[in-house]
Amino acid sequence: MLKLYKTSIIFKVLLSLCAIHGPWSMVYGQKPSIGGRPSVVGGQKQIDTKPNILLIMTDDQGYGDFGFTGNPHVKTPHIDRLAARSTRLMNYHNSPVCAPTRASLLTGRYHQRTGVHDTYNGGAIMAAEEVTLAEILSKSGYRTGIVGKWHLGDNYPFRPSDQGFQYSLIHGGGGVGQPGDFYENFIRTDSSYFNTTLYENDRKVQRQGYCTDVFTDQALEFLKERKSAPFFLYVSYNAPHTPLQLPKKYEDMYKDLAFDTETDRQEGKAWAKMTEKDKADARKVYGMATNIDDNVGRILAELKNQGLEENTIVIFLTDNGNQQLRFNAGFRGLKGSAWEGGTRVPFLISGAGLFEPNKEVNALLAHIDVVPTLLEAAKIPLPASIKADGRSALKTIQGKLAAAPRTFYNSWNRGWPEPYRNAAFYENNLKLVAFNADGDDLNTFGLFDLDKDPFEAHNLVQSEPALAKRLKKGLDSVFNDISNSPNLTPRRIIVGSAHEPLSILTRQDLNGTAMGAWLSDKATGYWHITIARDGYYNLRSIHTSTIAKGTRSLVRVGHVQRSALAKGDSNAVTISGVWLKKGDYLVESWFEGQGGVTGPYYLEMERGNATADR
The missing domain is CATH 3.40.720.10 (Alkaline Phosphatase, subunit A)
Structure with missing residues (x-):
C-alpha cells in the first residue's frame, strides 16, 4: 500500500x-x-x-x-x-x-x-x-x-x-x-x-x-x-x-x-x-x-x-x-x-x-x-x-543482486546506551521496537511487519510471541556486543598540543547530570582532557554576560584548583601561569557569586611559555 x-x-x-x-x-x-x-x-x-x-x-x-x-x-x-x-x-x-x-x-x-x-x-x-x-x-x-x-x-x-x-x-x-x-x-x-x-x-x-x-x-x-x-x-x-x-x-x-x-x-x-x-x-x-x-x-x-x-x-x-x-x-x-x-x-x-x-x-x-x-x-x-x-x-x-536477508539495529537515548529505552531491531521486513520497554515483559515491546504495516499501527507481539522473543534475542545480542566496544568510553580532548595551541572546552562536551540545563548558565559539569605537555597554562572562563564584581571564578584540573575575583568589567576571568603536568584529568570550571553557582559558557586552556618542557 x-x-x-x-x-x-x-x-x-x-x-x-x-x-x-x-x-x-x-x-x-x-x-x-x-x-x-x-x-x-x-x-x-x-x-x-x-x-x-x-x-x-x-x-x-x-x-x-x-x-x-x-x-x-x-x-x-x-x-x-x-x-x-x-x-x-x-x-x-x-x-x-x-x-x-x-x-x-x-x-x-x-x-x-x-x-x-x-x-x-x-x-x-x-x-x-x-x-x-x-x-x-x-x-x-x-x-x-x-x-x-x-x-x-x-x-x-x-x-x-x-x-x-x-x-x-x-x-x-x-x-x-x-x-x-x-x-x-x-x-x-x-x-x-x-x-x-x-x-x-x-x-x-x-x-x-x-x-x-x-x-x-x-x-x-x-x-x-x-x-x-x-x-x-x-x-x-x-x-x-x-x-x-x-x-x-x-x-x-x-x-x-x-x-x-x-x-x-x-x-x-x-x-x-x-x-x-x-x-x-x-x-x-x-x-x-x-x-x-x-x-x-x-x-x-x-x-x-x-x-x-x-x-x-x-x-x-x-x-x-x-x-x-x-x-x-x-x-x-x-x-x-x-x-x-x-x-x-x-x-x-x-x-x-x-x-x-x-x-x-x-x-x-x-x-x-x-x-x-x-x-x-x-x-x-x-x-x-x-x-x-x-x-x-x-x-x-x-538490480544485479537480490537483497540478501539481513538484520539491522538502531537506537539512541540521552546519556549512555540502554537496551530498551529507545531501540529497534530489524529482521528483513520485521521490526521489534523497544520504547521505554520492560525487558522482563515482552508485551511492552512493539512488533510490526513493515511490508504490510509501514506506519506501525498494528502491534503483533501478542499474536506472534515466539517471533517477538526471537527478535528480542537479536536486539539483546547486538546491544551486548556494542556496549562492550572499546571506543565506548569518555573521549579526552588533548590540551597543550602543537596541533591546537588554544583549546576551547564548550558545554557541548561538558559531562554531568546537570546537562538538562545546557542552554542556561546553570549547566555545570566536567570535561575529560589529556594534558599533552608539562607547562604553564592560562585558564580563561567565559560567561554569557558581564561577571559581577567580586564573583569568584574557579577552575579545577584534577587536584589543582585555582581561583580569581572578577573585576566587574568583562564576561571573562583569566587565571594565568598554572603549572600542569602531562596526564589525564577531569576539569571543572564554575562561578560563585550572589546568584549562587553558575557554569561558564566555555573554558579556554592555552599553554603559555613554560621555562622548560619535561
Whole structure:
C-alpha cells in the first residue's frame, strides 16, 4: 500500500517534469563523455576513471518535507528533479538523531562503536582511532572537503582535519547558536544564522550572509578549485534545524499558508492535529527547505557547468526525521525516536553511469552501508582494519543482486546506551521496537511487519510471541556486543598540543547530570582532557554576560584548583601561569557569586611559555 502511494506521487512529479522540461531525454539525458573510456551498463554510460562523490545531507528535514514525497505545500523543484533522475532507496534508515547518524555514515559502523552515544553531554565526540570515508578516499588520491555541520568533535584530535578532510568550513558543536558553537553566535538568538562565525581549517572566521548560502558558496569554490584529482565533497547543511531563522524572501513564500488542503485534514494522521505553533514552525521550515533546494540547484548547476556530472556520484539524504509535527507521509514518530518517522529518510543516488534513473529500491538499507557501497563504486577496497557493521549494497541498488536477508539495529537515548529505552531491531521486513520497554515483559515491546504495516499501527507481539522473543534475542545480542566496544568510553580532548595551541572546552562536551540545563548558565559539569605537555597554562572562563564584581571564578584540573575575583568589567576571568603536568584529568570550571553557582559558557586552556618542557 505504501509503495503504491509513493509510486503514484513519483509518477505525478515525473509527469509535471515532462510538462516543464519536455521529453524524458531532457530529464535523464547524458552528456558526452568527458574522460576515460565509457561502457554501457544498464543503459547508463559508465566511466572508467574514479568517480567524484558529492554527498549532500540536510538536518532535521523529515521524510515528508519534499514535493516528491507528497508534501502539498513545500516547494523543492530542484530536489524533485534530482529524485526523478535518481535511484531512490525507499527503505533507508539513519539513526534517530544528528551525531550518531554522522558517525555511522562516515565509518560504516554502529555509532556506539565509534564512541558517539549522544548529541552532547560528552557523547558527540568520535574516537580518533575510527577510520572515516574521507581518510580512505584521501589516501586513494581524492581531494576531500566538508562544509556545514560536523558534530563529531571540535577539538584536537577529533576535528574534520584530523579525520581525513583536507578542507573544512564548519560551525561548532551540534548547531549554529547552540551551546557548543562560538559565543558570538550563541548570544545572537534571533540572527545567528546570518553573518555566522565559523571554523575554516580550524581557524576562526566570520562569513557574511545566510549560513546555507555561505556553505553553498564555499562548496562551489571547492568545485572550482578542483584539479585533476577526483573529489569527495560532503555538504552537510545545518538547516532546517532550529533555530528557525531564514531570509525574508523565503519566509514570505509561506507566510499565508493556511494548511487547509485535503491532505492537511486527513483523518487519523498526526499532522491533522497541528497546533498554531506547529503551523508557524512548519511555515519557517518550508521556507528553509526551499532555500536549501535553491542551493542544491546551484551545486548541481556547477557540476554541469564544469562537465563533472557524468562522472560524479550524487547522493542526497537527510539525517533523521522532522523535529516538529508536520506532514511526514504517515510514518509514526518524530526525530529522536526509533519509530519509522524518526529514522526512515529519503535517499537519492545517481551518477557515474552506475545507477539507473527513476528507479525505486525497496531493500532494507542503512547509513552503515554507505561507506562499503561507495568504496565498491570507486573500486577501492575496504581496509582490512575496518570492522564495518554495514555491507556494500551496490549490486542490490543496481538490480544485479537480490537483497540478501539481513538484520539491522538502531537506537539512541540521552546519556549512555540502554537496551530498551529507545531501540529497534530489524529482521528483513520485521521490526521489534523497544520504547521505554520492560525487558522482563515482552508485551511492552512493539512488533510490526513493515511490508504490510509501514506506519506501525498494528502491534503483533501478542499474536506472534515466539517471533517477538526471537527478535528480542537479536536486539539483546547486538546491544551486548556494542556496549562492550572499546571506543565506548569518555573521549579526552588533548590540551597543550602543537596541533591546537588554544583549546576551547564548550558545554557541548561538558559531562554531568546537570546537562538538562545546557542552554542556561546553570549547566555545570566536567570535561575529560589529556594534558599533552608539562607547562604553564592560562585558564580563561567565559560567561554569557558581564561577571559581577567580586564573583569568584574557579577552575579545577584534577587536584589543582585555582581561583580569581572578577573585576566587574568583562564576561571573562583569566587565571594565568598554572603549572600542569602531562596526564589525564577531569576539569571543572564554575562561578560563585550572589546568584549562587553558575557554569561558564566555555573554558579556554592555552599553554603559555613554560621555562622548560619535561
